[in-house]
Amino acid sequence: MPKIVSGFSKLTKDEKINWLAKNYFTDIDSGISTLKQYGNQNTKLQQLHDEFIENTISNFYIPYAVAPNFIINNKPYTIPMAIEESSVVAAASLVAKFWSTRGGFKTKVLSTKKVGQVHFMYKGDFKNLEKYFNKEKENLIKATDSITTNMRKRGGGLLDIELLDKTTKLDNYYQLHVTFETADSMGANFINSCLEAIAEEFKSDEIEIVMSILSNYVPECLVRAEVSCEVKYFFDENPEFYAQKFIQAIEIANVEPYRAVTHNKGIMNGIDAVVLATGNDFRAVAAGAHAYAAKSGSYKSLTNAKIENGIFSFWIEIPLSVGTVGGLTKLHPLAKLSLEILQYPSAKELMEIIAVAGLAQNFAALKALTTSGIQKGHMKMHLMNVLNQLEANLHEKEIIIKNLEGKIVTHNAVAEELHKLRTS
Numbered sequence: 001m002p003k004i005v006s007g008f009s010k011l012t013k014d015e016k017i018n019w020l021a022k023n024y025f026t027d028i029d030s031g032i033s034t035l036k037q038y039g040n041q042n043t044k045l046q047q048l049h050d051e052f053i054e055n056t057i058s059n060f061y062i063p064y065a066v067a068p069n070f071i072i073n074n075k076p077y078t079i080p081m082a083i084e085e086s087s088v089v090a091a092a093s094l095v096a097k098f099w100s101t102r103g104g105f106k107t108k109v110l111s112t113k114k115v116g117q118v119h120f121m122y123k124g125d126f127k128n129l130e131k132y133f134n135k136e137k138e139n140l141i142k143a144t145d146s147i148t149t150n151m152r153k154r155g156g157g158l159l160d161i162e163l164l165d166k167t168t169k170l171d172n173y174y175q176l177h178v179t180f181e182t183a184d185s186m187g188a189n190f191i192n193s194c195l196e197a198i199a200e201e202f203k204s205d206e207i208e209i210v211m212s213i214l215s216n217y218v219p220e221c222l223v224r225a226e227v228s229c230e231v232k233y234f235f236d237e238n239p240e241f242y243a244q245k246f247i248q249a250i251e252i253a254n255v256e257p258y259r260a261v262t263h264n265k266g267i268m269n270g271i272d273a274v275v276l277a278t279g280n281d282f283r284a285v286a287a288g289a290h291a292y293a294a295k296s297g298s299y300k301s302l303t304n305a306k307i308e309n310g311i312f313s314f315w316i317e318i319p320l321s322v323g324t325v326g327g328l329t330k331l332h333p334l335a336k337l338s339l340e341i342l343q344y345p346s347a348k349e350l351m352e353i354i355a356v357a358g359l360a361q362n363f364a365a366l367k368a369l370t371t372s373g374i375q376k377g378h379m380k381m382h383l384m385n386v387l388n389q390l391e392a393n394l395h396e397k398e399i400i401i402k403n404l405e406g407k408i409v410t411h412n413a414v415a416e417e418l419h420k421l422r423t424s
């Protein structure tokens with residue numbers, strides 16, 4: 001059993017690795033060599049990574065790819081994606097091409113308001129609290145002046161502070177509900193700093209501050225992305241039938257949470273990949289998106305589709321709090337490059353691009369699921385992972401990929417092919 005270690009963060013990187021190896025690795029040399037292989041010893045880049053978080057001992061790489069041919073509001077985009085799942089980028093590229101000949105994607109940012117809350121306890125009369133709040137409100141806003149100066153210059157700032165009575169949900173619980181515009185930044189640090197300054201100004205002998213923190217639920221930081229075409233262009237064979245089936249798949253997700261979670265997970269495959277590639281906080285985005293999917297009280301699809309007057313349309317509405325300045329966006333060299341590939345979008349434009357990536361993934365998934373099934377395309381893309389698991393060499397890979405062309409790929413089928421090849 002490894003012992004509790006104290007002062008670990010003060011150890012050098014090598015000391016940390018040696019401690020880890022001694023306590024946890026069965027094959028010490030191989031463990032250390034894996035860590036070293038993924039680290040870039042003594043480079044500026046490594047130093048940057050080391051300083052992102054505490055106790056960095058290596059880097060955890062995932063593939064970084066691009067999906068070209070997206071037309072969004074008549075402008076072409078190549079979308080960078082960071083993701084490990086085999087079929088996501090291939091699906092994005094296929095869908096981008098498909099819709100590029102059918103008018104492309106149309107998007108619109110519906111709102112950009114963000115929220116933070118000062119949660120507090122108060123045992124006195126609400127009327128007195130209200131009076132105190134109304135008297136103090138201006139001072140509360142003033143208390144954030146030094147923090148909001150730059151943000152105001154960029155067109156953002158604090159929008160409003162409201163006092164909310166939450167005592168029907170929890171005894172003595174009240175809240176200052178604060179709204180913000182954060183221009184091109186995600187604004188987490190900005191919001192949290194404002195909230196702490198407000199709380200400091202607001203607290204009194206009777207008001208016990210519990211915590212001050214932004215909310216990752218941002219239903220008023222909302223974007224819509226849509227595609228549409230005449231039903232006859234939806235599919236080569238029997239387009240009306242397959243378009244209806246596509247719509248039924250969404251209807252099922254709307255009434256069946258088990259399905260809705262998987263449906264939305266597929267959407268997040270696209271969303272998270274772009275959020276990550278642009279150095280944004282994918283956990284915040286995912287938490288906010290799933291909460292939005294459950295806003296009616298039951299968990300539903302984030303996408304919708306309909307056929308009206310012979311036109312098939314398919315759209316997503318999703319809250320996305322992302323930035324193109326601040327955080328890691330300009331600090332992580334690949335995030336910076338992603339923004340260059342996207343032609344330096346504003347935060348609003350990035351919201352639109354990310355929503356498109358999510359819609360595209362859902363389109364690919366539903367089209368496959370309601371026609372050939374998901375495994376055909378999925379396993380085709382997964383084939384290389386299976387070959388690597390079975391430790392096939394380059395020559396064996398080439399032959400097996402060729403032999404399995406047009407056939408259903410399963411783990412067994414690949415293993416059999418490899419066995420045949422090795423014993424022939």
Ligand code: MEV
Binds near residue numbers: 085262265267
């Ligand atoms: C897999 O990562 C995503 C899908 O399961 C999404 C879906 O079922 O809609 C294919």
